[in-house]
Amino acid sequence: MADAPLQGKLIEFKGASLAVMTAHVRDTEAVRLADALHMMLGGMPDFFAGEPTVLDFAQLANIPERVDWTAILSLLRRYQVQPIGVRNLPETLHDGARRAGLALLGAEGLSAEQRVIAPPPAPAPVVETPPAAAPAPASSEAVNIVAPTLIVDRPLRSGQQVYAKGGDLVLLAGMSPGSEVIADGSIHCYGHLRGRALAGARGDTSARIFSTNFGPELVSIAGVYRTFERGIPQAVAGRGAQVKLTGSDNLHTLEITPLQND
Amino acid sequence: MARVIVITSGKGGVGKTTTSASISTGLALRGFKTAVIDFDVGLRNLDLIMGCERRVVYDLINVVNGEANLHQALIKDKHCENLFILPASQTRDKDALTEEGVEKVLKELEHMAFDYVICDSPAGIERGAVMALTFADEAIVVSNPEVSSVRDSDRILGILQSKSRRAMEGREPVKEHLLVTRYSPKRVEEGEMLSYKDVQELLRVPLIGVIPESDDVLQASNQGTPAIHLKDSDVAAAYQDVIARFLDEDRPLRFVTYEKPGILKRLFGGK
Numbered sequence: 001m002a003d004a005p006l007q008g009k010l011i012e013f014k015g016a017s018l019a020v021m022t023a024h025v026r027d028t029e030a031v032r033l034a035d036a037l038h039m040m041l042g043g044m045p046d047f048f049a050g051e052p053t054v055l056d057f058a059q060l061a062n063i064p065e066r067v068d069w070t071a072i073l074s075l076l077r078r079y080q081v082q083p084i085g086v087r088n089l090p091e092t093l094h095d096g097a098r099r100a101g102l103a104l105l106g107a108e109g110l111s112a113e114q115r116v117i118a119p120p121p122a123p124a125p126v127v128e129t130p131p132a133a134a135p136a137p138a139s140s141e142a143v144n145i146v147a148p149t150l151i152v153d154r155p156l157r158s159g160q161q162v163y164a165k166g167g168d169l170v171l172l173a174g175m176s177p178g179s180e181v182i183a184d185g186s187i188h189c190y191g192h193l194r195g196r197a198l199a200g201a202r203g204d205t206s207a208r209i210f211s212t213n214f215g216p217e218l219v220s221i222a223g224v225y226r227t228f229e230r231g232i233p234q235a236v237a238g239r240g241a242q243v244k245l246t247g248s249d250n251l252h253t254l255e256i257t258p259l260q261n262d
Numbered sequence: 263m264a265r266v267i268v269i270t271s272g273k274g275g276v277g278k279t280t281t282s283a284s285i286s287t288g289l290a291l292r293g294f295k296t297a298v299i300d301f302d303v304g305l306r307n308l309d310l311i312m313g314c315e316r317r318v319v320y321d322l323i324n325v326v327n328g329e330a331n332l333h334q335a336l337i338k339d340k341h342c343e344n345l346f347i348l349p350a351s352q353t354r355d356k357d358a359l360t361e362e363g364v365e366k367v368l369k370e371l372e373h374m375a376f377d378y379v380i381c382d383s384p385a386g387i388e389r390g391a392v393m394a395l396t397f398a399d400e401a402i403v404v405s406n407p408e409v410s411s412v413r414d415s416d417r418i419l420g421i422l423q424s425k426s427r428r429a430m431e432g433r434e435p436v437k438e439h440l441l442v443t444r445y446s447p448k449r450v451e452e453g454e455m456l457s458y459k460d461v462q463e464l465l466r467v468p469l470i471g472v473i474p475e476s477d478d479v480l481q482a483s484n485q486g487t488p489a490i491h492l493k494d495s496d497v498a499a500a501y502q503d504v505i506a507r508f509l510d511e512d513r514p515l516r517f518v519t520y521e522k523p524g525i526l527k528r529l530f531g532g533k
Contacts, residue, residue, distance in 0.1 A: 155466050157420025158413050176416045
């Protein structure tokens with residue numbers, strides 16, 4: 001019955017802005033990339049959970065004659081990365097990428113999509129490039145709206161992993177040794193913090209880690225990490241503590257300080 | 263409704279099979295119709311502990327594959343009227359277990375009006391262990407007071423929370439119990455062993471009992487008699503307490519304090 005009114009709209013096109021991950025690829029040799037990914041993600045083949053990803057070749061060390069796209073794509077898919085397009089790819093490699101089913105995106109982020117969003121299709125002078133900064137804040141805003149704080153009520157067990165995509169993570173029953181939590185924002189742990197805690201996973205240097213009972217195997221903020229081979233510092237071991245990143249640009253250091261609970 | 267209880271631990275050699283034998287016997291002695299299933303396909307042990315190894319004709323895998331029916335495979339216990347043993351296959355491996363097959367066996371046991379089905383899990387976190395816990399309503403996690411055992415128990419608790427049917431279907435989670443076995447109050451006193459309180463604090467699961475380390479267990483295994491049958495044994499008494507607590511009776515913890523602590527040791531010994 002409802003068929004009739006929908007008849008004309010079996011498919012419909014609408015503009016949408018979506019946040020995607022960017023992978024800066026600095027080598028096109030599949031074997032070397034495989035080694036690097038293995039080093040980075042070793043035991044977590046499903047780390048990326050099918051996230052759409054743009055491959056950025058701006059930092060490519062040297063331009064190869066040709067690229068084995070099939071090998072690269074299947075390698076990335078093995079880690080559940082879903083490449084949707086490329087950008088900053090040297091002109092000579094465009095054909096291959098297009099044949100591999102990848103979209104060629106403009107140098108300025110997802111400017112192609114920017115154009116889609118604007119309802120009246122812009123005429124010729126599209127090349128006039130929209131302000132470079134525009135896409136980025138727009139997409140990060142989108143992330144904040146769709147990814148509220150993730151709250152875990154039960155104890156996190158050895159071998160379990162939680163990723164708070166785009167937001168903060170709150171653990172209400174602590175985490176055991178051998179577990180791992182990752183958040184794009186901050187991590188708040190009420191109880192034992194014992195496994196690996198990685199905050200600011202997409203590079204947010206203002207992210208922090210809080211715990212009422214500090215004793216992790218590893219902490220990391222925006223990629224700056226620390227292990228505790230010689231034990232947890234006396235001042236914070238088993239107590240309330242926070243971890244934050246101090247310093248600037250290339251000289252970040254992790255600072256672990258007791259929390260004032262009184 | 264048959265209640266399915268998995269006895270699991272992650273680590274091997276902590277006392278899963280001993281516990282499965284004693285818990286199933288204890289429940290049967292209380293009048294519940296109970297079945298105990300050995301999921302350790304390829305490393306069959308439960309039949310030895312239960313003393314029925316000479317009566318094994320068909321096994322779990324035969325039933326899963328439809329080569330025998332459940333009535334043929336269930337072995338009646340020699341001590342208890344209400345207890346039946348379903349042995350594992352010794353000649354196959356864990357891949358022979360299928361989720362559908364296990365589900366079919368459990369359904370059938372339910373039709374046969376069993377009150378409790380005890381699943382004796384193999385060590386590890388692979389197929390056999392996962393199959394044993396998939397359909398569990400309750401889990402008794404057996405842990406020795408020792409860090410590697412505790413960590414493995416923690417891991418298996420995580421798997422219970424993710425791979426059990428109850429978890430997958432978003433139903434009420436599997437009810438977890440912690441059982442600390444091979445406990446030596448003397449060594450705890452001397453600071454060589456974690457205390458049961460430490461273990462519980464690390465795992466954050468309600469404690470259902472503490473079974474003392476004892477030579478009686480080896481003797482019982484060799485005789486093919488579940489430890490709970492032993493006369494005048496701390497181990498048997500401790501398992502009786504576990505059964506009582508499982509049935510919501512209040513029992514204080516026993517066999518957890520060292521009886522002859524020297525005064526000097528009290529003053530200087532760690533915990």
